Amino acid sequence: MNNLNFPYSALATVLKEVTKSSKSNFYREKYFGETSVQSFLEGDETAWEDIPFLSRGEIQKFPMHERLYVDEKDVEIIRPTSGTSGAGILPVPRTMSHEGNKLPLNYRLFVSLNVHRLATFSGAQFYYSPSFRRLAGIDSINVDPGDIPLAAHLITLYMPDMLAGPVYALGALSENLPTNVRKKVKAIQVFGEWCSQFQWNEFQRLFPNAKIVSEYASIESQTSVAVPCSIAINEHKQYVHPVPEYVYTEIINPISEEIIKENGVGGELVITTIRPVAFPLIRYRTGDLAQIIRHECECGITTPVLSIDGRLDIDRLRFRKGELNLSEVDRVISLHSDYLNSGDFEVHYKEIVDEDGVFKPQISIHLSLISPDKSTSTLKEALSKSLRIAPDRVYADGVEENIYMSLEIVPLVHTKASTGKKKKIFRDDK
Amino acid sequence: MSTKDWHTPISKEIIHDIHTVLDFARENTLSDLYADLPIVSGSQETFLEELQKIPTVSATELIKHKEKLIHYPEKDIRYLVSEFDLDNWKDLFLYAQNIDAEWDTVADEVAAYTPRVAIMTVPLSWQLGPMFYKTCRKKNVPVSVLSPRNPPLITQLIKETEAQMVVATSDVAEDVFNILKSEGLQEQVRLWHIVAPLNKKVTIPQLSGDTSIEYHLFPGIPIGYTNPSSKQDSLSFLPSPEYFFEVINDCCYITSLKCHTIPLIRFAISTNTSVDQDGHITIGHE
Numbered sequence: 001m002n003n004l005n006f007p008y009s010a011l012a013t014v015l016k017e018v019t020k021s022s023k024s025n026f027y028r029e030k031y032f033g034e035t036s037v038q039s040f041l042e043g044d045e046t047a048w049e050d051i052p053f054l055s056r057g058e059i060q061k062f063p064m065h066e067r068l069y070v071d072e073k074d075v076e077i078i079r080p081t082s083g084t085s086g087a088g089i090l091p092v093p094r095t096m097s098h099e100g101n102k103l104p105l106n107y108r109l110f111v112s113l114n115v116h117r118l119a120t121f122s123g124a125q126f127y128y129s130p131s132f133r134r135l136a137g138i139d140s141i142n143v144d145p146g147d148i149p150l151a152a153h154l155i156t157l158y159m160p161d162m163l164a165g166p167v168y169a170l171g172a173l174s175e176n177l178p179t180n181v182r183k184k185v186k187a188i189q190v191f192g193e194w195c196s197q198f199q200w201n202e203f204q205r206l207f208p209n210a211k212i213v214s215e216y217a218s219i220e221s222q223t224s225v226a227v228p229c230s231i232a233i234n235e236h237k238q239y240v241h242p243v244p245e246y247v248y249t250e251i252i253n254p255i256s257e258e259i260i261k262e263n264g265v266g267g268e269l270v271i272t273t274i275r276p277v278a279f280p281l282i283r284y285r286t287g288d289l290a291q292i293i294r295h296e297c298e299c300g301i302t303t304p305v306l307s308i309d310g311r312l313d314i315d316r317l318r319f320r321k322g323e324l325n326l327s328e329v330d331r332v333i334s335l336h337s338d339y340l341n342s343g344d345f346e347v348h349y350k351e352i353v354d355e356d357g358v359f360k361p362q363i364s365i366h367l368s369l370i371s372p373d374k375s376t377s378t379l380k381e382a383l384s385k386s387l388r389i390a391p392d393r394v395y396a397d398g399v400e401e402n403i404y405m406s407l408e409i410v411p412l413v414h415t416k417a418s419t420g421k422k423k424k425i426f427r428d429d430k
Numbered sequence: 431m432s433t434k435d436w437h438t439p440i441s442k443e444i445i446h447d448i449h450t451v452l453d454f455a456r457e458n459t460l461s462d463l464y465a466d467l468p469i470v471s472g473s474q475e476t477f478l479e480e481l482q483k484i485p486t487v488s489a490t491e492l493i494k495h496k497e498k499l500i501h502y503p504e505k506d507i508r509y510l511v512s513e514f515d516l517d518n519w520k521d522l523f524l525y526a527q528n529i530d531a532e533w534d535t536v537a538d539e540v541a542a543y544t545p546r547v548a549i550m551t552v553p554l555s556w557q558l559g560p561m562f563y564k565t566c567r568k569k570n571v572p573v574s575v576l577s578p579r580n581p582p583l584i585t586q587l588i589k590e591t592e593a594q595m596v597v598a599t600s601d602v603a604e605d606v607f608n609i610l611k612s613e614g615l616q617e618q619v620r621l622w623h624i625v626a627p628l629n630k631k632v633t634i635p636q637l638s639g640d641t642s643i644e645y646h647l648f649p650g651i652p653i654g655y656t657n658p659s660s661k662q663d664s665l666s667f668l669p670s671p672e673y674f675f676e677v678i679n680d681c682c683y684i685t686s687l688k689c690h691t692i693p694l695i696r697f698a699i700s701t702n703t704s705v706d707q708d709g710h711i712t713i714g715h716e
Contacts (some may be wrong), residue, residue: 023564063590064591065546067590072546072568072572073507074570075572076567076572077563077572077573077585078572078573078574078591079574080574080583080586080590084438089583089586089587091574091590091591093572099456123575124556125560125577126559126560126562127559128559129508129559129560129562132528133508133529139509140508141508141557142554142555142557142559143554144553144554144555144577146577146579147555150516150517150519150555151555153519153522154511154522154524154555157522157523157524158509158524318505330647392528
């Protein structure tokens with residue numbers, strides 16, 4: 001491996017552990033007949049790239065209690081993935097025994113900002129609240145992303161100086177909070193999904209005194225994966241460093257599975273957990289898009305600066321006052337099949353600055369039109385009025401309110417869907 | 431059922447505990463909420479009479495002290511909410527609880543049932559997660575805390591983790607149970623712990639496995655409990671040993687027997703109360 005940062009001994013330790021462990025057969029079964037693992041353990045660094053990738057589906061096939069690499073009594077919590085992808089949930093066991101008296105890495109920044117009250121949408125608040133309190137003096141409450149008006153009311157009572165949550169929930173929340181509550185907020189931690197520049201600007205406008213920080217983690221990873229540094233965060237809000245003590249990251253072409261080492265080339269993020277966790281992930285395909293921005297950073301962290309660019313397969317777009325699902329686009333397009341050669345489509349999303357300097361979402365739907373000249377304007381209006389973005393709203397409502405750009409209809413030239421899907425959403429504003 | 435007045439039997443220990451709580455409340459330099467409490471002296475014979483000179487307090491009066499409660503300056507606290515029905519925003523306040531507080535009934539149940547995994551699914555805004563986690567962690571039982579909004583997901587997690595204990599509200603427990611039953615897994619959960627609001631009529635769910643019902647004054651403040659082995663055919667409960675109960679003219683008042691962060695002193699919890707000969711309390715609902 002021509003890579004100075006390649007943590008051979010840490011990876012060899014993890015591999016040795018999972019292949020020798022008496023606790024679970026998961027990796028022994030997975031690697032049965034694989035010579036790459038043995039070669040790697042014998043010192044051949046180049047064999048790493050031949051070790052098979054791990055998918056979520058493979059993990060799901062193994063009962064949770066049979067894929068534990070810690071004693072069952074050391075499992076503290078179990079968090080399920082949402083299951084919204086249709087693939088079913090994945091219960092992820094988690095242990096904190098290795099974390100001891102350490103505050104989660106990202107929270108060290110917040111301690112430096114002298115915050116004391118956190119209101120968080122995180123489903124793991126109950127788990128972290130004792131260590132927040134004990135190690136950082138941060139009290140916390142949990143608010144429910146499913147009931148934003150209530151969350152806003154609780155937050156108004158509680159008067160936190162820090163908020164944490166996914167972009168969509170924080171976005172909806174901010175519109176419901178009084179000015180005095182927003183001004184008190186000194187720190188915001190954003191996680192869970194890609195945040196557009198428009199949304200960053202909105203957060204900063206609505207919370208003028210807040211330092212806004214993003215973190216990349218997932219339920220499956222059982223740990224923080226990547227956090228910003230003081231330099232990268234000033235270049236772009238979503239630039240982060242993989243935490244070298246926690247994970248080893250790779251970026252691969254999702255089709256060819258070749259490793260991408262060049263800067264600026266997007267691919268799928270693959271992670272290997274280095275720190276002890278209840279279920280180690282080895283070359284796990286996250287389904288998230290990432291690219292290397294640069295390999296070195298003046299901050300001193302030895303891992304590259306990455307841009308995490310959202311999901312590989314987006315099935316839902318969330319934007320101001322609405323969200324658009326792939327299934328909804330499919331439903332509406334099927335109503336107009338007379339104009340189309342096929343039901344294939346691409347939805348392209350970006351945010352455009354209008355003449356007043358305001359960011360507005362714009363959606364373009366690329367369709368295989370039988371007669372582009374004749375049908376574009378008809379379809380444009382029909383689709384805009386039919387696409388449901390909330391129970392009581394269609395896309396055209398947002399255009400009329402002057403908060404969205406008009407819907408565009410574009411002839412579908414060729415799908416660039418890397419996974420071969422014929423119906424796909426792209427974010428063009430990254 | 432008797433409609434006579436009743437109180438928790440008075441013993442030397444009870445008198446000692448109440449004195450300790452009254453002193454704690456009165457002398458708490460961090461809050462003047464109870465600064466005007468009268469001194470209660472007296473022997474075992476006169477204690478009750480003396481105690482009952484302390485004016486009773488209602489939830490409405492506590493709400494007046496909202497600000498003091500929210501900004502209660504004691505360290506090492508976390509907050510609960512004062513309402514089950516969180517749409518009732520007007521009266522909602524945050525209620526401080528010691529950060530080390532545990533859930534005694536859940537601790538007993540976990541010790542008795544030794545579930546492989548315990549799941550709690552009550553509204554996240556109730557803030558019960560930290561207490562549940564702390565209690566189960568002590569017994570090395572892994573937990574999952576989920577929003578009750580998605581019963582199919584809860585059911586799937588129960589199946590996949592082989593969870594045998596579920597803490598839920600009555601309606602969510604029933605929904606989840608029905609899904610389990612439809613898949614032939616009605617015996618999966620061995621214990622259902624139902625969290626029920628004291629001030630609202632609760633339908634006792636029909637579930638396989640044992641069911642305990644715990645009545646809470648606010649979410650996280652248990653007042654009474656029916657243990658899983660008892661027949662769940664009425665809404666009566668055994669009063670919590672953490673409080674001294676008085677029933678006077680059908681009204682029920684409680685006084686903390688432990689130095690809770692915010693002790694309740696002669697706090698009116700309901701009207702229309704009755705007590706049977708075994709000391710089971712029934713709260714009447716409209």
